Amino acid sequence: MKTIALSLIAAGVVACMAVRGEVDTTPDYVKEIPPGYRDWRLISVAREEGELDDVRAVLGNDVAIEAYRAGRLPFPDGAIIARIAWSLDASDENNAAFGRAQSFVAGHPKNGLQFMVRDSKRYASSGGWGYAQFDDGKPAADTVVNACFPCHRAAEARDFVFTRYAP
């Protein structure tokens, strides 16, 4: 429901601006999976419970990693941050080795691939970041991606990026 509500708000804002004859601020989303993302370096890992119910890794291309490590904000143009997620599956094999049930490992890919692409001019209307989600390799509908920026505004003080670098 929250996703739908935020999408409607975003769509409403764009519609109002169009009616008023302002510049086209239709969000410009990323429609191609950035090549080589699976080779990027690790920013951090996380666990989402609830409906998402996944374990995730956040990776950064060289520009993003260097900015993270230097504590540089805003991120420079060219930075790309990737979020991969998997089911979190109990590992019978690991549990047998540990002698107790305690181990959960990444299972099948889940909840799509997400990206934030920094281009301060192209994506000026969404904080300088282009957002993307790919489900089974295909870009998600704009109505899905519309929810990204409104939610990421909560992290505006860190250039709209939630994930912190894990040492």
Added chain:
Amino acid sequence: MKTIALSLIAAGVVACMAVRGEVDTTPDYVKEIPPGYRDWRLISVAREEGELDDVRAVLGNDVAIEAYRAGRLPFPDGAIIARIAWSLDASDENNAAFGRAQSFVAGHPKNGLQFMVRDSKRYASSGGWGYAQFDDGKPAADTVVNACFPCHRAAEARDFVFTRYAP
């Protein structure tokens, strides 16, 4: 307790062989942190509950990653696998954005750094892998590292490596 028991077994085996005048099979452990490991590519992520209580990432150097992706076993000499771990902390910030308590992120480094270094000759007595653990940057006592190989024997069919590659 299990760790101690396994260490004692390993120490006992080595002592017996020494008494019998056999070749020196004292385990040869890795005493230096492999340089650049934090720049290596991601193999997978996992969550350990129980006493470990961490979230972890397993990274591989180029030799390891290429072997993983090619499904090549045994791993070739030069492969190194790194295990980093952090506390798994509730994220108030993320939870506020999601509108519910569901988000846990990597916190402070925890449970040391661990490595498996493939050198089939040097580490022939432990399945071709040299094991290492570093706590606060310093190598753990051999009595700690003695427990690695006996436990990893459970994964002998996969060249003693528990972690599977996460796509």
